[in-house]
Amino acid sequence: MxxxxxxxxxxxxxxxxxxxxxxxxxxxxxxxxxxxxxxxxxxxxxxxxxxxxxxxxxxxxxxxxxxxxxxxxxxxxxxMGYLFQNGALINWLTVEQNVALPLEEHSSLSRSAIQDRVHEVLRMVALDHAKEQFPPSISGGMKLRAGLARALVTQPExxxxxxxxxxxxxxxxxxxxxxxxxxxxxxxxxxxxxxxxxxxxxxxxxxxxxxxxxxxxxxxxxxxxxxxxxxxxxxxxxxxxx
Ligand SMILES: Nc1ncnc2c1ncn2[C@@H]1O[C@H](COP(=O)(O)OP(=O)(O)O)[C@@H](O)[C@H]1O
Ligand SMILES: [Mg+2]
The missing domain is CATH 3.40.50.300 (P-loop containing nucleotide triphosphate hydrolases)
Structure with missing residues (x-):
């Protein structure tokens, strides 16, 4: 609470x-x-x-x-995940790399465990098809979904x-x-x-x-x-x- x-x-x-x-x-x-x-x-x-x-x-x-x-x-x-306006993605990283960031910074998971977790949240927000794309080439709605995936990747409460x-x-x-x-x-x-x-x-x-x-x-x-x-x-x- x-x-x-x-x-x-x-x-x-x-x-x-x-x-x-x-x-x-x-x-x-x-x-x-x-x-x-x-x-x-x-x-x-x-x-x-x-x-x-x-x-x-x-x-x-x-x-x-x-x-x-x-x-x-x-x-x-x-x-605690935080979803900023417009997703606040890093433009020079792919969608997949953006979503993986919090796990790379804050967890001791292996590379393959990180990948599995990233793909799972990308599926949840229906973005697995766009994982290789860079933020400037995707729509506003997709950016927000990627931001949400990044907020969720650490399994926040x-x-x-x-x-x-x-x-x-x-x-x-x-x-x-x-x-x-x-x-x-x-x-x-x-x-x-x-x-x-x-x-x-x-x-x-x-x-x-x-x-x-x-x-x-x-x-x-x-x-x-x-x-x-x-x-x-x-x-x-x-x-x-x-
Ligand atoms: N770090 C800061 N220093 C001074 N004023 C600030 C700071 N952060 C926000 N403010 C001011 O506080 C008020 C409320 O801001 P904010 O919470 O961003 O509004 P909103 O309800 O639109 O989200 C605004 O007038 C803003 O200019
Ligand atoms: Mg505000």
Missing amino acids: IELRDVCKRLGSRQILDGLSLRVEKGMNYVLMGPSGTGKSVTLRHIIGILKPDSGSVRVDGQEVPTMDREQLMALRRR YVLYDEPNAGLDPIISHQIHQLIAEVRDRLGVTGLIVTHSRACATQCGDRIGIIQNGKIEVEGTVAEMVASEHPLAKAFLGGGSD
Whole structure:
């Protein structure tokens, strides 16, 4: 379980997080929505320990992240995949080499065990046919699937998805949402998904929280949030939103 309690964080002259609390239960996808620049990515960075809160608590499975030493942080990050916008692939490595990277850096597996594991995740994201290609020659949807394969290759318990469908068309986005739901259902991965997209939130989320003024302003199950009369819920999840 990921649990943030009363997290406050000032960056520069702005109070970005101001008493933010949220809880991501095991095996669930929690969707974090909110206007741009409200601290969604900053929240994710607290969970992997890149940022420390000024006050408040950030826990993963009961362990306080801000007080972890280097070794504990490395161990935490092995259990946590991170999917960046556009996949964040390295252009001069093939898809297969990109996906293998985390295992080459963080595991003691043999070359052939790494290859087996890489092929398994590439099959899961339906990219085994493109493994020899370089990122500049593949589509946005394929890049994202390769990024997801790289996030999953270490068999993480958690995956943090930062705007997984930014810049993708609705059809490709739909495939990505299905994949994110499948990662939860087939692999039992717990997810925290930052998105602006109603489709993403409703197709792969279990709970949705909307951030404003540095805290979760409104929160509930997908069904509750879609039916909510709260202006923020209506803005992000109402009929007119996408
Ligand atoms: N390292 C940093 N130093 C100063 N300001 C930052 C830093 N990182 C993010 N910010 C600011 O914090 C705010 C929230 O950023 P972010 O979490 O990236 O927003 P979003 O909700 O769109 O993901 C933005 O105004 C951003 O400019
Ligand atoms: Mg962001």
